[in-house]
Amino acid sequence: MCPRCGHQLVAHRRNGVEYAYAFAVSGLLFLILSLLFDFLSFRASGQQNAMDLPAALLTLSDNDYTSLAIIMALGTLVLPGLTLLGIAVFQHLRLFAKPSKFAANTLLWIKRLMPWSMAEIFLVGTLVSLIKITSLADVYFGLSFYAYIAFTICFACAMLYFERVDAEWWLGDIEAGYEIPLDSKQANISVQRTWALLFTAALLYIPANTLPIMNTTLLGSNEPSTIVGGVRTLWESGSYPVASIIFIASIVVPVAKLFALAWLNYSVQYQHVTNQRLRAFSYRVTELIGRWSMIDVFVVAILVALIQLGNTMSIYPGPAVLAFCAVVFITMIAAMTFDSRLIWYEFDDE
Structure with a gap:
């Protein structure tokens, strides 16, 4: 331990x-x-x-x-x-x-x-x-x-x-x-790099949720679907467990990860010395769950690969799928860039 x-x-x-x-x-x-x-x-x-x-x-x-x-x-x-x-x-x-x-x-x-x-x-x-x-x-x-x-x-x-x-x-x-030595210079580099990645992920999260993630062609008519729209459709059709999984993985987890990493980065930047165990636990949870946002991307990939029947019924990926992938990957890199050792150390300004 x-x-x-x-x-x-x-x-x-x-x-x-x-x-x-x-x-x-x-x-x-x-x-x-x-x-x-x-x-x-x-x-x-x-x-x-x-x-x-x-x-x-x-x-x-x-x-x-x-x-x-x-x-x-x-x-x-x-x-x-x-x-x-x-x-x-x-x-x-x-x-x-x-x-x-x-x-x-x-x-x-x-x-x-x-x-x-x-x-x-x-x-x-x-x-x-x-x-x-x-x-x-x-x-x-x-x-x-x-x-x-x-x-x-x-x-x-x-x-x-x-x-x-x-x-x-x-x-x-x-x-x-x-391992990079832990000093004030490397601490500042880690903090600034994490801020840049979080800002980029937050910007990409906007098109990831407003643009269609999937387009369904059914008997010649095209029906675009966003992440939120897909969750709503599943919920209204009675698929409550699946709707909950997609909602948590695709909406709750990315937002929670952005806020958690921002809070952690802010706390080490201003050298907060309280709630260190809570912050260390939050970092481990954030690092663990971030990958699971990829569920919706894999759902789209499977449906596109499986359902290709021309105008009768076909599914195609929408522009949001790559933006959402970028959000997931960038937040994962941000979690890796964040130096969790900084939770426990203080540095004097140079």
């Missing part, structure tokens, strides 16, 4: 290295399987369409949203896969080799990739998108869907058993990368 804030730093689990190794290797195998078969298929008005994950990326690219396809590929396939590969390599070294600079660099990249790996968020987004379209069509799960569920479970278990603090203890004096 941390003597300052009471946060648990490490949990020693029996055979944790072996379990993390096994789950990482198993997750990689399931990830490969999730690419080989149909992921979802649906039937509506006598027409049927099937989707696999590589085809989903191509569909997004064909609709002139290559950037969204890249984001989806990185967040749901590439980065989670690289994270598991890194864990498998690192745990293999722990079991069969001695600490080395290569192992230290592997650990460094694992820590860098972890926040951007969004397999579990994509899976929840997939389930939300299915609830949205079950009233319009019959949806069927393919083998890749179940393989991806297994991959997500293995990924979560590998994260659970992989103890970064314990790994650093194993490395001992071998270090990869160097």
Whole structure:
């Protein structure tokens, strides 16, 4: 436990290295399987369409949203896969080799990739998108869907058993990368950089909520939908749990994260010395929940990839989807830029 804030730093689990190794290797195998078969298929008005994950990326690219396809590929396939590969390599070294600079660099990249790996968020987004379209069509799960569920479970278990603090203890004096010394100059740089990122995210949040995030073509008529409009439609249709999830993930979380980071940055800029434990806890929560705002983006990506039936029924991404992605990513970077050590230190002005 941390003597300052009471946060648990490490949990020693029996055979944790072996379990993390096994789950990482198993997750990689399931990830490969999730690419080989149909992921979802649906039937509506006598027409049927099937989707696999590589085809989903191509569909997004064909609709002139290559950037969204890249984001989806990185967040749901590439980065989670690289994270598991890194864990498998690192745990293999722990079991069969001695600490080395290569192992230290592997650990460094694992820590860098972890926040951007969004397999579990994509899976929840997939389930939300299915609830949205079950009233319009019959949806069927393919083998890749179940393989991806297994991959997500293995990924979560590998994260659970992989103890970064314990790994650093194993490395001992071998270090990869160097922590920036904590002084007044670096503190000011951290504060100003965080303010700039928060201001940019706040500006982008306006088009993210006012422009359409999704356009639905139904029998030749186009129906644009904003984030708030989508939540309202789900609520009025009786899908209260799904509407609540989208409302919390897409509206409450981004706004709460902006205000929380602004409060934390303001408090360290003016060297407040009160509520330090509360501020440290708020930072950890903010850092943890920020990624989950991507649910709505993944919902749009799945619906676009799955529902392409011409004028009968088709869904296309709206301009707000990229603005919303930018809000999520910039606030995540702002949380990383904010130096949480400043909560506990005071500096004299130079």
